[in-house]
Amino acid sequence: xxxxxxxxxGPCTVPEEALLEMARPFEHHRTQWFKDLFAECNTKLKQVFxxxxxxxxxxxxxxxAAEGAIVGCNPPGSKFLNINGGKFGERWGKIANQFxxxxxDHKVEWGHAVDPAAIEKLLKxxxxxxxxxxxxSETSTATACDLQAIGAICRKHDKLLIADCITSAAALPLKxxxxxxxxxxxxxxxxxxxxxxxxxxxxSERAWKVIEGNKGQHCFYNNLxxxxxxxxxxxxxxxxxxxxxxxxRITLNMLLEEGMEKVWKRVAAMAEATRAxxxxxxxxxxxxxxxxxxxxxxxxxxxxEKDLRKKLRERFGLHLAGGxxxxxxxxxxxxxxxAIDSLDMLAAIAGLEQVLFEMGHKFxxxxxxxAAxxxxxxxx
Amino acid sequence: xxxxxxxxxGPCTVPEEALLEMARPFEHHRTQWFKDLFAECNTKLKQVFxxxxxxxxxxxxxxxAAEGAIVGCNPPGSKFLNINGGKFGERWGKIANQFxxxxxDHKVEWGHAVDPAAIEKLLKxxxxxxxxxxxxSETSTATACDLQAIGAICRKHDKLLIADCITSAAALPLKxxxxxxxxxxxxxxxxxxxxxxxxxxxxSERAWKVIEGNKGQHCFYNNLxxxxxxxxxxxxxxxxxxxxxxxxRITLNMLLEEGMEKVWKRVAAMAEATRAxxxxxxxxxxxxxxxxxxxxxxxxxxxxEKDLRKKLRERFGLHLAGGxxxxxxxxxxxxxxxAIDSLDMLAAIAGLEQVLFEMGHKFxxxxxxxAAxxxxxxxx
Numbered sequence: 001x002x003x004x005x006x007x008x009x010g011p012c013t014v015p016e017e018a019l020l021e022m023a024r025p026f027e028h029h030r031t032q033w034f035k036d037l038f039a040e041c042n043t044k045l046k047q048v049f050x051x052x053x054x055x056x057x058x059x060x061x062x063x064x065a066a067e068g069a070i071v072g073c074n075p076p077g078s079k080f081l082n083i084n085g086g087k088f089g090e091r092w093g094k095i096a097n098q099f100x101x102x103x104x105d106h107k108v109e110w111g112h113a114v115d116p117a118a119i120e121k122l123l124k125x126x127x128x129x130x131x132x133x134x135x136x137s138e139t140s141t142a143t144a145c146d147l148q149a150i151g152a153i154c155r156k157h158d159k160l161l162i163a164d165c166i167t168s169a170a171a172l173p174l175k176x177x178x179x180x181x182x183x184x185x186x187x188x189x190x191x192x193x194x195x196x197x198x199x200x201x202x203x204s205e206r207a208w209k210v211i212e213g214n215k216g217q218h219c220f221y222n223n224l225x226x227x228x229x230x231x232x233x234x235x236x237x238x239x240x241x242x243x244x245x246x247x248x249r250i251t252l253n254m255l256l257e258e259g260m261e262k263v264w265k266r267v268a269a270m271a272e273a274t275r276a277x278x279x280x281x282x283x284x285x286x287x288x289x290x291x292x293x294x295x296x297x298x299x300x301x302x303x304x305e306k307d308l309r310k311k312l313r314e315r316f317g318l319h320l321a322g323g324x325x326x327x328x329x330x331x332x333x334x335x336x337x338x339a340i341d342s343l344d345m346l347a348a349i350a351g352l353e354q355v356l357f358e359m360g361h362k363f364x365x366x367x368x369x370x371a372a373x374x375x376x377x378x379x380x
Numbered sequence: 381x382x383x384x385x386x387x388x389x390g391p392c393t394v395p396e397e398a399l400l401e402m403a404r405p406f407e408h409h410r411t412q413w414f415k416d417l418f419a420e421c422n423t424k425l426k427q428v429f430x431x432x433x434x435x436x437x438x439x440x441x442x443x444x445a446a447e448g449a450i451v452g453c454n455p456p457g458s459k460f461l462n463i464n465g466g467k468f469g470e471r472w473g474k475i476a477n478q479f480x481x482x483x484x485d486h487k488v489e490w491g492h493a494v495d496p497a498a499i500e501k502l503l504k505x506x507x508x509x510x511x512x513x514x515x516x517s518e519t520s521t522a523t524a525c526d527l528q529a530i531g532a533i534c535r536k537h538d539k540l541l542i543a544d545c546i547t548s549a550a551a552l553p554l555k556x557x558x559x560x561x562x563x564x565x566x567x568x569x570x571x572x573x574x575x576x577x578x579x580x581x582x583x584s585e586r587a588w589k590v591i592e593g594n595k596g597q598h599c600f601y602n603n604l605x606x607x608x609x610x611x612x613x614x615x616x617x618x619x620x621x622x623x624x625x626x627x628x629r630i631t632l633n634m635l636l637e638e639g640m641e642k643v644w645k646r647v648a649a650m651a652e653a654t655r656a657x658x659x660x661x662x663x664x665x666x667x668x669x670x671x672x673x674x675x676x677x678x679x680x681x682x683x684x685e686k687d688l689r690k691k692l693r694e695r696f697g698l699h700l701a702g703g704x705x706x707x708x709x710x711x712x713x714x715x716x717x718x719a720i721d722s723l724d725m726l727a728a729i730a731g732l733e734q735v736l737f738e739m740g741h742k743f744x745x746x747x748x749x750x751a752a753x754x755x756x757x758x759x760x
Binding site: 004006008010011013014019020022023024025026027028029030031059060061062063064067094095098099100187189195196197218219220221222223238239240241242243244319321 | 384386388390391393394399400402403404405406407408409410411439440441442443444447474475478479480567569575576577598599600601602603618619620621622623624699701
């Protein structure tokens with residue numbers, strides 16, 4: 001009985017309904033059928049993102065979508081403030097550099113969330129800043145920032161705000177219009193429960209003004225203005241990965257049937273249960289402000305991270321992610337996104353508990369799973 | 381009995397084996413399993429492309445792959461000669477403009493192939509040209525150029541040659557190393573028989589020198605140098621559409637089992653049969669130098685193109701493409717790529733014949749299909 005249990009923070013478990021939909025007879029994408037499908041998905045993406053803004057679909061990863069947003073929002077003369085507190089924050093600064101964008105790369109200690117007041121100070125100190133990018137849920141450190149507070153500051157100072165919501169959209173509470181988030185970037189393979197291959201960008205009207213007026217930008221494939229122009233005709237500028245759009249319709253329907261508030265609660269309960277289990281097992285949570293979509297656990301002394309993940313894979317088919325860069329070998333990361341519920345999360349915790357115990361970490365066997373059960377019982 | 385028969389020049393028919401493979405339990409991509417799969421595909425892509433050069437896989441459409449090639453090959457100081465004889469040739473010039481690349485856009489009349497001697501003259505007239513891009517099979521006009529002759533000229537003048545082989549790779553005879561083609565660009569949804577979502581670029585060593593030495597290029601997501609660096613570690617720089625890579629293994633195996641020479645012959649026979657049927661039905665072939673991967677037929681007087689394609693779809697599930705730009709409404713295009721064989725092609729021809737006759741076009745009913753049968757019988 002060999003199972004695959006994906007608890008990596010992307011790709012996440014794809015529901016069988018979506019996989020089977022994608023195996024159905026294959027169709028052409030320049031048809032009324034696709035236009036209807038695409039329009040339906042675009043409407044439902046707005047509902048899932050909690051916005052009335054257009055949501056652009058790009059064939060590519062979340063990085064492709066982020067490139068489109070960063071390059072589009074930074075015409076010559078603009079200044080980009082990038083908040084860099086992990087691997088993904090770091091990547092967005094690299095994109096800005098690659099495209100010759102004037103960029104302040106504001107570093108935040110890994111595992112900490114940016115202090116909104118620090119952003120306000122930066123904006124006051126340098127009025128030339130035109131736009132800000134933050135990572136809502138930094139996957140590499142499993143840390144979430146206070147996007148609502150940051151949105152209020154950016155709105156107050158009249159700056160565009162781009163949010164990397166790659167591991168927050170459809171997982172954490174997200175209200176871009178209410179919070180003043182101009183651009184939400186995400187990818188298909190996280191809480192949207194699809195295989196990788198699609199990136200999404202929601203864009204506010206004031207951001208469209210900058211993007212569509214940007215004549216100096218060097219970006220063709222990931223150009224959001226071209227994508228919007230095509231989308232208004234029900235189309236995409238280049239051939240879309242329309243098989244994934246077919247799967248998307250299924251997963252969007254699943255999310256909306258559950259209801260976004262309930263989805264957020266389901267995810268938050270899994271995160272809280274994991275943290276409770278960690279406390280019971282004397283395992284430290286890495287982040288000082290943990291994201292509810294992914295938890296990073298500090299690997300206990302005496303346990304070798306690579307061996308831990310290998311045993312989890314081999315014994316239970318449990319896939320966890322390791323750490324990146326200077327925290328490689330020091331943490332393991334468990335996702336709370338994808339087509340999983342409390343019992344799946346319990347299974348992952350029970351597997352982790354058994355392997356940690358077997359590897360010599362000292363705690364009361366059973367206490368982790370028991371702590372998680374209590375959280376789920378309370379939060380039902 | 382509602383069938384879908386895709387004779388559009390991309391997406392083409394995807395074999396059920398590939399669709400079903402992609403519906404199997406979903407796995408993670410940062411694993412040894414994926415490294416092995418990716419390495420196998422990379423090796424087999426070389427065999428299918430007929431090259432010993434690296435083949436880079438990008439998550440995106442063929443346009444994404446072309447952007448990577450064009451931007452990579454044109455560091456500051458380079459000069460790009462783009463041969464523009466259709467919609468795709470036009471697009472590559474637009475990419476060059478978008479990225480601020482010094483570009484000569486050499487226009488060729490639609491439906492005609494570029495004369496290799498004209499390229500040689502351009503190279504002699506402007507020694508500053510560093511690289512040339514041609515479309516091997518221009519999908520919009522269903523026209524193939526003499527890539528071998530152009531390769532010889534570029535090699536003689538020591539210029540890099542980029543070939544858009546989006547509708548030629550795995551369909552028309554292609555020998556990049558022998559012919560002197562430095563870069564071959566293609567996409568997944570044509571003769572590689574997959575859904576859209578992957579782009580491929582093979583790169584010669586002399587092209588790598590330019591690309592890897594290119595410090596001034598504004599390209600992040602579609603950056604070939606980053607992709608190669610990751611590929612050497614068995615990986616991709618950003619999350620790949622690995623579901624499609626799983627399907628790719630299946631279709632590459634199918635192509636290699638058939639053998640590339642036989643694949644090319646199968647495709648050529650379908651094209652020849654279609655042209656023979658057209659002659660019998662008094663329908664003109666649009667191109668002066670037809671590609672064997674796609675045929676553009678001039679819609680006869682008295683027949684409305686939109687109605688023709690609609691009837692074909694409704695009555696037989698036959699999907700043909702229309703014309704683009706100034707030949708919209710004037711041609712229909714039939715693909716000879718994808719998981720189709722002579723009997724499938726005969727079915728398409730028989731459907732087309734019946735609908736053309738019914739719509740009042742004058743010819744001997746049955747003559748088209750009969751002409752095609754004769755071609756297939758001769759070429760078996």
